[in-house]
Amino acid sequence: MPSAIVTGATGILGREIVHRLGNNQKQWDSVYAISRRKGEEFPASVRHTFVDLFGSADAIAEDLEGARAEYVFFSAYVEKASEQESWQVNGDMLQNFLAALEKTGVAKTLKRVILVTGAKHYGVHLGPSKNPLQEADERLTQAPFPPNFYYRQEDILKAFAEKHPHVSWVVTYPNDVIGLAKGNFMNLATSVGIYAAVSKELGEDLAFPGSEEFYTMFDSFTDSKLHAEFCEWAALEPRAANESFNVVNGDVHSWQTLWPLLARKLGMKVKSDQFAEAQQKIKETELVEKPPISIYESELGLEGRIRRGKIQQMVDLVQWSKQPDVKQAWERLADREGLEKDALDKATWGFLAMVLGRNYNIVMNMTKARNIGWTS
Known part of the structure; x- marks a missing residue:
């Protein structure tokens, strides 16, 4: 062997x-x-x-x-x-x-x-x-x-x-x-879980912190x-x-389905007009002027129609994690549930902001692996 x-x-x-x-x-x-x-x-x-x-x-x-x-x-x-x-x-x-x-x-x-x-x-x-x-x-x-x-x-x-x-x-x-690794918080499940748990502890609705555009777009996990x-x-x-x-995973998902599902799991709700104040609250960061798709724009017949990518945040997660009320809520949760107290500070909030804040789709094709026998 x-x-x-x-x-x-x-x-x-x-x-x-x-x-x-x-x-x-x-x-x-x-x-x-x-x-x-x-x-x-x-x-x-x-x-x-x-x-x-x-x-x-x-x-x-x-x-x-x-x-x-x-x-x-x-x-x-x-x-x-x-x-x-x-x-x-x-x-x-x-x-x-x-x-x-x-x-x-x-x-x-x-x-x-x-x-x-x-x-x-x-x-x-x-x-x-x-x-x-x-x-x-x-x-x-x-x-x-x-x-x-x-x-x-x-x-x-x-x-x-x-x-x-x-x-x-x-x-x-x-x-x-999405997975488990103790001490490794570059992980959607950990960061989203902490954000949701603290929001519930504060008596708030589960507000999607990322891009309104991406909320109804598609991602591959x-x-x-x-x-x-x-x-x-x-x-x-x-x-x-x-x-x-x-x-x-082989399926393509969207936060418009996942976010309400997460809220229900935690006994929370998503505000019916959660993006109503988007223009007043949004934090926006522009990405490179020529995005990756630009190398194909002529071939695809999209010349002059390629837009620059952005990271958009309804909630600035890095700043949110430093708020006194958030820190106090996490301390209460950690004491009550036996959680690691330093998890709030270790979570990679910038990473989560990037993942949820993109204003473009990410769809990955699995055909190549399936053609040679991968079936899971």
């Missing part, structure tokens, strides 16, 4: 990959889970090791001494203030990690490396893209688009596979991930457990070799 190494083992996606492999001991002999911080208890077949991927290849190789693997799942990620910093740091992490595998001899036994990236590959953080998003879409490498560290990581991985012809690769593109299942399948599926894949 094969062994695996999983990086980013305490993150929202890496954690589920570790559990998926660790709980399938008939398929996986052992799993080496590596991270920079301590997480929860993993299944018995999992060996959790603390490895600093910021280190040199030599330092990483020393920390990986004794690890063996035929498959690697690389899901480590570090958020940085600028796109250039993200390009440098996240690219260097992967490059040094792969070099470390060469130094330890693991590269000789490797069969496949699965690289976890995201829909940021398509520039969804920059503005409207051509929908649906498909794996064959062009990279955004020309000005005015900023560096995209996912491109650098993909190129590093492909160069490694060319150097080691017995190694194949797979890249995944999840989007707006990725359940972290489904993504882990996909990664295991893609690692072992011969036809998945040397391919990249969108990985979303």
Whole structure:
């Protein structure tokens, strides 16, 4: 039976990959889970090791001494203030990690490396893209688009596979991930849950904090457990070799349905005219002047009709989280329900504001994976 190494083992996606492999001991002999911080208890077949991927290849190789693997799942990620910093740091992490595998001899036994990236590959953080998003879409490498560290990581991985012809690769593109990871709050479920719980504690209706336009538009979500299942399948599926894949739940959803459903679950209601004061309350941030879809505008017959993307907020979530009444409400909730008191401060409110505030659709196509056998 094969062994695996999983990086980013305490993150929202890496954690589920570790559990998926660790709980399938008939398929996986052992799993080496590596991270920079301590997480929860993993299944018995999992060996959790603390490895600093910021280190040199030599330092990483020393920390990986004794690890063996035929498959690697690389899901480590570090958020940085600028796109250039993200390009440098996240690219260097992967490059040094792969070099470390060469130094330890693991590269000789490797069969496949699965690289976890995201829909940021398509520039969804920059503005409207051509929908649906498909794996064959062009990279955004020309000005005015900023560096995209996912491109650098993909190129590093492909160069490694060319150097080691017995190694194949797979890249995944999840989007707006929903899952569980203790201490990791770049997660829709956590941030939305805190926002809703505090609103209820304050006796308020559940007001949608994002864009009125996006409220009735469409988004694609990725359940972290489904993504882990996909990664295991893609690692072992011969036809998945040397391919990249969108990985979303397969359905397309809209907050116009999800938001009232969430309100009912919590015994709350959505105000019937929640956007009535939109013009007075809205905070708006313009994205890049030429959005990703602009590279296709002539081909699509949309020349001169492409609009700039915006992030629109009915509620400034970063400022909301700092309000005294919000902090006091969360403290009451945390004391009463046994919750982590620092969760309010750790939640990534800027991330949630971006996800809910976009004024454009994000629809991801799963045809490529389904054509080679993915059915979940």
